[in-house]
Amino acid sequence: MREEAPALAVKNLSHAYGARKALDDVSFNVARGSFAALLGLNGAGKSTLFSLVTGLFAARGGSVEIFGFDIARQPGEALRRLGVVFQARTLDLELSVMQNLLYHAALHGIGPVEGRRLAQAALARAGLAERANDKARDLSGGQMRRVEIARALLHGPRLLLLDEPTVGLDIKARADILAHVRDLVRTQGLGVLWTTHLIDEIDDGDQVVVLHQGKMLASGAAAGIVSAQGAKNIGEAFERLTGGATR
Amino acid sequence: MTTVPAPDSTPLPANGESECAHPLAFRQYAICLGGVVWREALRFLHQRERFVSALVRPLVWLFIFAAGFRSVLGISIIPPYETYVLYEVYITPGLMAMIQLFNGMQSSLSMVYDREMGNMRTLLISPFPRWFLLGAKLFAGVAVSILQVYAYLLIAYFWEIEPPTKWGYLTVLPALALAGLMLGALGMLLSSLIKQLENFAGVMNFVIFPMFFASSALYPLWRVKESSPWLYYACAINPFTHAVELIRFAFYQKIAWDSAAAVLAYTSVFLIAAIRAYDPAKGLLTRKGG
Numbered sequence: 391m392r393e394e395a396p397a398l399a400v401k402n403l404s405h406a407y408g409a410r411k412a413l414d415d416v417s418f419n420v421a422r423g424s425f426a427a428l429l430g431l432n433g434a435g436k437s438t439l440f441s442l443v444t445g446l447f448a449a450r451g452g453s454v455e456i457f458g459f460d461i462a463r464q465p466g467e468a469l470r471r472l473g474v475v476f477q478a479r480t481l482d483l484e485l486s487v488m489q490n491l492l493y494h495a496a497l498h499g500i501g502p503v504e505g506r507r508l509a510q511a512a513l514a515r516a517g518l519a520e521r522a523n524d525k526a527r528d529l530s531g532g533q534m535r536r537v538e539i540a541r542a543l544l545h546g547p548r549l550l551l552l553d554e555p556t557v558g559l560d561i562k563a564r565a566d567i568l569a570h571v572r573d574l575v576r577t578q579g580l581g582v583l584w585t586t587h588l589i590d591e592i593d594d595g596d597q598v599v600v601l602h603q604g605k606m607l608a609s610g611a612a613a614g615i616v617s618a619q620g621a622k623n624i625g626e627a628f629e630r631l632t633g634g635a636t637r
Numbered sequence: 638m639t640t641v642p643a644p645d646s647t648p649l650p651a652n653g654e655s656e657c658a659h660p661l662a663f664r665q666y667a668i669c670l671g672g673v674v675w676r677e678a679l680r681f682l683h684q685r686e687r688f689v690s691a692l693v694r695p696l697v698w699l700f701i702f703a704a705g706f707r708s709v710l711g712i713s714i715i716p717p718y719e720t721y722v723l724y725e726v727y728i729t730p731g732l733m734a735m736i737q738l739f740n741g742m743q744s745s746l747s748m749v750y751d752r753e754m755g756n757m758r759t760l761l762i763s764p765f766p767r768w769f770l771l772g773a774k775l776f777a778g779v780a781v782s783i784l785q786v787y788a789y790l791l792i793a794y795f796w797e798i799e800p801p802t803k804w805g806y807l808t809v810l811p812a813l814a815l816a817g818l819m820l821g822a823l824g825m826l827l828s829s830l831i832k833q834l835e836n837f838a839g840v841m842n843f844v845i846f847p848m849f850f851a852s853s854a855l856y857p858l859w860r861v862k863e864s865s866p867w868l869y870y871a872c873a874i875n876p877f878t879h880a881v882e883l884i885r886f887a888f889y890q891k892i893a894w895d896s897a898a899a900v901l902a903y904t905s906v907f908l909i910a911a912i913r914a915y916d917p918a919k920g921l922l923t924r925k926g927g
Contacts, residue, residue, distance in 0.1 A: 444762050466661065470764040480759045482676070484683040489676075496672020497763035497770075499665025 395458030397422045397549040397581030398443070403452035405438055412438040415452070416606045418599045422548065423579040425572060427592050427612075429628065430601035436585045437477070439601070440553045443583075444474055456549060470498065473542030477553040477585075481534055481541075483527040487513070490526055491541055498545040505544075512540035516570070532563030536570065543574075549581045550574070556591065564591075589625040598624065600631055607631045661765060669765050670773045677777035681784075691739060691785045695732035696792060703728050715857055717889035729798050730885035731854025733786045733809075737817045738877060740782035742845055745824030748774075749831050761915075768912045775825060775908075779817035786813055805888045812887035816880035819900050822907035823876070829914035852878040853885075876903040 398420040405413040413435045420426040430436050442449045445461045445468070454461045459468040481490050488509055495505030513519045516536040521529065529537065535555055542550055552571065556564040568591055574580045584591070592598060592612055600608040600615070608615045608631055612624050621627035681688065707724040714721060751757040760770055790806065793799070800806060827840055849855075851868065852875050862869040872878050879899040886893040 444758070446758060446761060466764040466766065469762055472762070474758075474762050476758055480756050482680070482756065485676070485679060489679060493672055493676045494759065496668050496675070497760065497765070499661055499668050499765070501668050 395455065396420060397424075397457060398583060399453075399455040399458075400439075400443070401453045401455070403439070403442060403449055403454065405435075405442060405447065405450050412604050413442070413449075414604045416601070416604075417452075418606065418609045420549070420581050420583050420597070422581050423575065424597060425575045425582045425584065425593075426597040426599065428583060428585045428599045428601060429587070429589070429592065429624075430585075431587055431632070433603075434587075434601040435604040436587075436601060437553065438604075440476075440551065440585060443551060444472070445469060470545065471547050471549060473545070473547035473550040475535070475538045475542050475550070475552040475555050477555070477557060479534055479538075481526040481529075481537060484525070486523050486525055487518070487529070487537055488522040490537070491544060494541045494544055500545060508544050508546075509540075512544050513537075515543075516540040530563070531559050532566055535559065535563070535567050539567070539570065543580075548579075549583070551583050551585075553585045554587070555584070556586070556588065589623075589628060592624050594624075600628060602632045666765065666769065669763065669769070670776065673760075673770075673773040674777040674780055677774075677781055681781050687743070688785070688788075691736060691743075692788055692792070694739065695736055695789050698728065698732055698735070699725060699793065699796065699798075715859070717886045717891045717893075725796065726798055727857075728855055729793060730888055731849075731852070731881045733789065733813070733884050733888075734816055734820075734854060734877060734881045735849060736785050736789060737779075737782045737813065737820050737880070738845060738848065740778060740785060741817070741820035741822075741824035742827070742840065743824075744774075744778040744821060745828035745831075745840075748825065748828035752828070767915055771825060771912055771915055772908075775818065775821045778821045778824075779814060782817045782821070783810070783813050800888045800890070802890065805890055808890045809884060809887045812883045815897070815900050815904065816884055819876060819880060819904040819907065822904055822911055825911040826907050826914060829911060848875060848877040851875050852881055854878075854881050876900070879903070 396419040400419070401417050403413055403416045404411070416435075416439065418426075428436055428439065438447075441447045443454050443456075443461065445465045448462055454468075456468040457471050459471065461468045481487075482493070485493070488506070491509035491512065492502055492505045495502075495508060500508065510519065510522065513522055516539060518533060518536055518540070521533065521537075526534065526537070539550070539552075539555075550571070555571075556567055559567065571582055571584065575582050586592075594611075594613045594616075596612050597610065598608070598612045598615055599606060608618070608627075610618075615631075616622070616624055616627045619627040619630045621630055703725040718726075748757060751760075760774070761767065763770055787806075800809070823844075827844065831840065851871050853872060854877070858869060858872055858878070861872050876899070879893075879896040882893045882896040883900055886896070
């Protein structure tokens with residue numbers, strides 16, 4: 391059955407912090423080899439969803455499956471098929487780029503020899519092969535993100551989660567990171583869930599999940615959501631769905 | 638803005654494609670543990686000030702406090718000592734434990750920092766079970782604390798503070814490992830309870846100082862009993878007292894069985910509570926919004 395399982399299946403997911411409901415009955419899938427955007431304003435519940443999908447918290451209700459493996463019941467199997475780029479910078483700034491990658495490899499049970507080979511390949515893919523021995527501190531914001539993406543893909547996952555990966559980057563670095571990830575989807579068949587509050591990062595062909603105040607307002611192809619709302623573009627559709635909430 | 642060279646199109650590794658479950662092999666657990674210890678050691682080497690201050694703190698106590706008090710505080714012959722000992726000799730096990738106490742709290746501080754900065758997440762999304770990841774981190778912290786203790790002992794040796802035979806340096810090792818585990822587990826538990834870095838100063842005041850002063854590190858418990866029975870009882874149940882006594886006896890190639898049992902019991906309690914606190918289902922981390 392697992393051969394047909396989507397890269398990510400979120401089913402009736404709910405979560406609350408005390409009495410405050412952060413997520414309410416959210417369901418969507420990310421197909422293998424596709425780019426899906428999770429769109430919502432700050433406080434929409436994106437980070438909560440992210441924490442639940444990565445198993446940092448356990449959900450109060452519903453389930454999350456990664457390639458058919460339930461994150462609550464088989465966390466090890468689910469997590470090894472998942473690559474994650476967090477919103478906060480999580481590189482160890484005192485260590486070199488290579489040391490950061492080797493640490494990640496060890497956390498996935500990959501030894502230093504194999505780890506070094508995979509890290510070199512990952513850095514080459516990210517176009518940063520010659521920075522391997524530099525301290526992470528010496529990289530630019532955009533380069534750090536590329537290293538974090540390389541690191542997240544080091545152990546060979548087929549699903550990549552990115553939590554607002556372009557926050558804090560300049561325009562060129564933003565475009566560069568987005569193009570890099572889209573390229574990985576196109577050429578490597580990677581499944582991606584890209585969390586954002588920036589409308590202009592979404593293409594017509596993308597699958598979009600609109601999250602607002604913990605509720606899922608729409609899910610489907612961007613073009614479909616636009617036409618269902620009778621809007622001109624995804625930005626206008628988002629405004630209508632969220633009742634004109636300001637960006 | 639630096640320009641990024643064109644990426645090459647090396648295919649992604651394919652491990653993630655397998656559809657069946659593969660349990661992690663024992664070798665992989667060893668690799669993961671090795672990686673966590675290696676990172677902790679690298680970080681420690683990069684923070685030279687941390688090493689220096691970890692060493693200076695007990696030396697200040699030894700060279701200034703102990704030198705000043707050696708004539709004020711008389712120490713009678715109590716086990717494991719078979720003769721009168723100088724005050725410097727008496728407080729050395731307490732200072733060894735103090736190094737470990739500070740190290741345990743420092744690790745917990747770095748865990749709170751890592752959690753705020755997001756580094757903790759990179760550890761917790763590893764496919765290994767969470768108890769193992771936390772255990773590996775604890776083990777790494779203990780290894781670093783033991784290195785610090787031996788660096789201190791080397792300096793103390795030149796001050797003519799040494800065990801009765803050289804074997805004492807070896808027999809103290811298991812005691813240091815056990816005491817380090819207990820204090821590290823306590824630090825880990827505290828790190829799960831502290832929501833923000835700013836609250837950490839309170840921990841220093843309410844955990845480190847009372848634990849250190851209400852213990853047998855600086856004065857034998859019979860002296861405390863003479864002045865205040867209540868303080869004596871507080872000292873007697875203080876986990877730090879047992880860590881100090883375990884180390885004191887082991888340094889003299891003896892075993893303080895009651896302290897060993899107490900340290901083991903406290904370690905289990907702290908460890909189980911810490912693992913529980915970091916458990917995604919029951920954990921206290923869920924209190925944090927996001």
